[in-house]
Amino acid sequence: MASKLPKKGGVFIQMEDEIASMASIIGASWTGARAMTATSGPGFSLMMENIGFAAMTETPCVVVNVQRGGPSTGQPTMSAQGDMMQARFGSHGDYAIIALCPATVQEMYELTAKAFNLADKYRVPVFLMADETVGHMREKIVIPDKVERIERKPLAPGALPFKADADLVPGFGQFGKGHHVHVTGLTHDERGYPSATNPQLHAALVQRLVDKIENARHEMADYDVINPGASQVFIAYGGPVRTVQQVMHDRKDKDIGSLRIRTVWPFPEKALAEFKNAKAFFVPEMNLGQIAREIERHVKVPVVSIPKLGGELHTPAELIAVLEAHR
């Protein structure tokens, strides 16, 4: 990006730390720019406070987190998916975000573009939750001639800058356009003015920030279903999708299904209902079952978490062994 952005009329800056990186993309976003930053676990932790600020101020922005083994410095160049819950809940207070998980280099490309569109549409931080497996991978990709672009809904002249429309998203009062918008991380009214001690106002604001994302979860849901009639169903996102694909390819068994999720947050639970005959869901993750627990609360059949720590993908044999054990 440092080499390519300036040639395209963009701006690249290496900030002093991840706190500043997150802050600067929020500042840039308010001037109307599409802004992003990229990091791994420790940097993601540092960004958390300002991610909450972006959620509260409804600032569109994109953060790429190429996950490594944690906690702490952990495994700087090994693979993991241990930040999935942090992505959803890492900053203090109640809020909602969008998290996308690529399983291929092609998806790294496509979901980055999608992330910007979702960020602008819903005015929310969008995370591209990659993992080291995908982050360091080299694959052939196809770059289309035209990429869909969704623009931010502008603030109508005279409208209040934080008064939401029917879609629960307010028009964006870009800086430098004469809107005189005051942006604050304090609880604010529809004018954007601090109103931190009004219980009803705070409750309504936070509820809207969550609802505007959660209510749209099926509209933005992005997943693939294979063998919906199967009784044993894999659910995967990111790197482990590749191992599941290998198992599906090797077994060619109609009774083994797979759900590949790209929009992990907000979680598209209706996708689970597509597997009407499912007797058990199998969830390989490079963490101790962070999304398996989310799936558990949506289904009545057993959810078998297949955690793997250490920095390597599951092998197909490991997944098959778990399937066999539950036959």
Next chain:
Amino acid sequence: MSFEDWYRQDRLPHIYCAGCGNGTIINCTLAAIDQMGWKKEETVFVSGIGCSSRAPGYILTDSLHTTHGRALAFATGVKLGNPDLNVVVFTGDGDLAAIGGNHFIHACRRNINLTVVCMNNQIYGMTGGQGSPTTPKGCLSSTTPYGCAEIPFDLCELAIAAGANYVSRWTSYHVKELEKAIKVGFETPGFSFIEALVQCPTAFGRRNKFRQVADHVEYLRSHSLLKAKYDRMVQQGEQIPEDMYVVGELMRRSRPALGVKP
């Protein structure tokens, strides 16, 4: 001169305590802006957290009231996102020198084209009068009940050492001088830093034997040492009293700057 049309009348009353010096500094800043002839739609105020950082919320421009200490990092993004905007940062001693110290030195180093007005009340006024990095040695605060034992930061020396193009210090007593300094800061390309020592009757004055607001302002006046006099004293080998603040224009230079339109 009236700045009434630059204030958000519908946000009054403000949160500042009776006798607070911050209003003086905001007025000086708006007076300087008035002299520059800037328009509201091309001016953006950015701030962090603290008493000083509430200032942008009372001004009728686009403004960004951010997280504690990070105003300069947000402002850097605003300036690079749209270099046509005049970006002014309001901050305080705790916001800038403690939690935001890293961003401060790096913004100076980059010499990014911003103007920073730091209302230095030498204490955390909003959160209960805790000692800050600029609380003078021996002064009382809620976290230094036996007198501050640490050496305070000289914010201007820090800014100069880190590379800022323009550095100036005045107090809430020196209204005209401060207004002029802020204007010069606006005019100077690159990073401009103006420190304004302010009285804080509620958190600082109350604990440190300033019974009246005026006593504190008088202290700031009588403990200000003009730069020219300071230079003369240094030249003549005179002892500079430890409790004096050197005021005036401390640095003006034209190092290459970031975010300046060609």
